[in-house]
Amino acid sequence: MTMTYDDTVMIAVEALTKSFTLHLQGATHIPVLGRMDFALSAGECAVLDGPSGAGKSTLMRCIYANYLPQQGRVLIRHDGALADITHAEPRTILDIRRRSLGYVSQFLRVIPRIPTLQLVMEPLLTLGVAEEEARTRAATLLARLRIPERMWHLPPGTFSGGEQQRVNIARVLVVDYPVLLLDEPTASLDADNRQTVVELVTEACARGAAIVGIFHDALVRDAVATRVISVTPHDRAAA
Amino acid sequence: MNKLLQVHDLTKTYGARTGCANVSFDLYPGEVLGIVGESGSGKTTLLRCLSAQLEPSAGTVAYDMRVKGLTDIWSLSEPERRMLTRTDWGIVHQNARDGLRMEVSAGANVGERLMAVGARHYGNIRTEAEDWLTKVEIDTGRIDDLPASFSGGMQQRLQIARNLVTQPRLVFMDEPTSGLDVSVQARLLDLIRTLVSRLGIACVIVTHDLGVVRLLAHRLMVMRRGQVVEQGLTDQVLDDPQHAYTQLLVSSILPV
Ligand SMILES: Nc1ncnc2c1ncn2[C@@H]1O[C@H](COP(=O)(O)OP(=O)(O)OP(=O)(O)O)[C@@H](O)[C@H]1O
Ligand SMILES: Nc1ncnc2c1ncn2[C@@H]1O[C@H](COP(=O)(O)OP(=O)(O)OP(=O)(O)O)[C@@H](O)[C@H]1O
Ligand SMILES: [Mg+2]
Numbered sequence: 001m002t003m004t005y006d007d008t009v010m011i012a013v014e015a016l017t018k019s020f021t022l023h024l025q026g027a028t029h030i031p032v033l034g035r036m037d038f039a040l041s042a043g044e045c046a047v048l049d050g051p052s053g054a055g056k057s058t059l060m061r062c063i064y065a066n067y068l069p070q071q072g073r074v075l076i077r078h079d080g081a082l083a084d085i086t087h088a089e090p091r092t093i094l095d096i097r098r099r100s101l102g103y104v105s106q107f108l109r110v111i112p113r114i115p116t117l118q119l120v121m122e123p124l125l126t127l128g129v130a131e132e133e134a135r136t137r138a139a140t141l142l143a144r145l146r147i148p149e150r151m152w153h154l155p156p157g158t159f160s161g162g163e164q165q166r167v168n169i170a171r172v173l174v175v176d177y178p179v180l181l182l183d184e185p186t187a188s189l190d191a192d193n194r195q196t197v198v199e200l201v202t203e204a205c206a207r208g209a210a211i212v213g214i215f216h217d218a219l220v221r222d223a224v225a226t227r228v229i230s231v232t233p234h235d236r237a238a239a
Numbered sequence: 240m241n242k243l244l245q246v247h248d249l250t251k252t253y254g255a256r257t258g259c260a261n262v263s264f265d266l267y268p269g270e271v272l273g274i275v276g277e278s279g280s281g282k283t284t285l286l287r288c289l290s291a292q293l294e295p296s297a298g299t300v301a302y303d304m305r306v307k308g309l310t311d312i313w314s315l316s317e318p319e320r321r322m323l324t325r326t327d328w329g330i331v332h333q334n335a336r337d338g339l340r341m342e343v344s345a346g347a348n349v350g351e352r353l354m355a356v357g358a359r360h361y362g363n364i365r366t367e368a369e370d371w372l373t374k375v376e377i378d379t380g381r382i383d384d385l386p387a388s389f390s391g392g393m394q395q396r397l398q399i400a401r402n403l404v405t406q407p408r409l410v411f412m413d414e415p416t417s418g419l420d421v422s423v424q425a426r427l428l429d430l431i432r433t434l435v436s437r438l439g440i441a442c443v444i445v446t447h448d449l450g451v452v453r454l455l456a457h458r459l460m461v462m463r464r465g466q467v468v469e470q471g472l473t474d475q476v477l478d479d480p481q482h483a484y485t486q487l488l489v490s491s492i493l494p495v
């Protein structure tokens with residue numbers, strides 16, 4: 001079955017099925033996603049909705065090709081065409097991530113010992129942006145997210161949870177990725193910073209990014225969502 | 240983009256014992272491949288077969304030669320193969336003593352590789368050697384000292400300089416950071432990561448440390464009893480391991 005999509009489609013999820021087999025626990029089988037389908041166009045912000053453990057983060061990680069689905073596939077707009085990230089070679093996945101697909105994970109996981117400003121500049125530098133411009137853009141965003149300048153030369157390893165999360169957001173949103181995945185980016189933020197993230201997400205949508213987000217905060221969700229995709233716990237009996 | 244290395248059905252046996260069996264993969268320019276697995280799983284055997292240090296029992300290793308294109312390295316003459324390993328390739332041994340010439344100075348260790356690619360001007364060679372010592376954070380005042388007077392971490396950095404000075408396209412590393420203090424390891428890793436990504440060098444790195452591969456490798460290959468049990472994108476293999484052995488490996492370490 002081959003679906004056709006128009007040029008505005010940025011993400012297509014087709015018959016995506018994901019389960020885990022825990023070999024160390026007597027091969028326990030955990031079905032999570034069963035044949036999920038949806039497509040998302042430029043400028044849309046889809047919020048994933050479902051109870052804890054339903055598989056929202058799992059879906060997002062499948063889209064990022066961090067998890068491997070058993071069936072189905074995910075297509076991401078890359079270099080003008082829809083690329084099958086699920087079955088791509090590692091170097092192609094990395095290229096899609098570098099240029100087309102940004103992912104704010106729930107927790108910051110970065111190369112240790114690298115100063116915050118450098119971390120935020122790095123995605124721009126790998127895209128060939130000049131050092132000076134990269135520095136300016138990184139600094140602007142860190143300032144907007146209220147990371148005090150005196151912290152920029154420190155590695156974020158010792159930062160508070162909320163500070164780390166803001167660094168995490170900055171190092172993704174510093175690039176204008178056409179597709180963005182945001183896994184609870186506002187979870188440990190105060191009201192002001194939450195508002196800043198809402199503005200950043202709204203701006204990304206306005207420039208035509210397609211966004212998949214998980215937001216537990218109802219205010220944030222209502223402010224950014226253009227549609228809601230529900231993720232229901234997989235029918236365990238059927239699996 | 241052309242493949243840099245094409246490995247097909249590579250097998251090495253030691254009499255009745257299997258070193259590694261039926262390994263196939265392609266490596267592209269600038270790609271970093273990590274090889275992990277338990278002790279005795281065949282990592283070093285595989286690396287030595289790939290890097291022309293050990294002749295495989297079966298299968299092929301083809302390398303994209305600058306002039307001839309993809310060529311089975313065992314079809315080359317001995318001098319051709321030696322030239323390849325000294326210029327276009329680098330080999331960083333676990334034990335720096337195996338990769339350095341201990342009886343000549345630090346500067347000569349670096350300069351020697353340049354002379355292998357035809358450099359003759361003493362002044363230029365010395366300048367370049369100094370430049371590389373600086374890149375690997377060795378005080379140029381130590382250029383005339385013997386490697387034996389260096390610490391383990393410095394020797395390992397010198398070995399890296401010796402290997403990278405000829406601007407190789409492919410570097411093989413076997414446990415480059417093991418046996419060093421944790422803080423020295425961290426500095427060495429930072430150095431390898433920066434140099435490899437800045438110079439766009441392809442790299443095959445064997446390690447038992449999943450933190451090292453998370454940091455350095457684009458792709459990961461998991462070995463057990465000579466076989467590759469799982470391979471793929473590094474973060475996918477580590478975060479969503481499919482094979483029982485990989486799940487065991489990932490669960491036995493602290494989060495990285
Ligand atoms: N790497 C993994 N290995 C095994 N099981 C996993 C893995 N990742 C997720 N799961 C399981 O998949 C199911 C869905 O988890 P997921 O994290 O996607 O839920 P979620 O909807 O994001 O929940 P929450 O709202 O609490 O973040 C859970 O049962 C979880 O234990
Ligand atoms: N020269 C040799 N002669 C005979 N058997 C050998 C030889 N070298 C290695 N082996 C055997 O081949 C198998 C693979 O060894 P290898 O050194 O490749 O493992 P490894 O994965 O590098 O292990 P480690 O993590 O301990 O370095 C082992 O069973 C080993 O005993
Ligand atoms: Mg979640």
Ligand SMILES: [Mg+2]
Nearest residue numbers: 282283284413
């Ligand atoms: Mg070994």
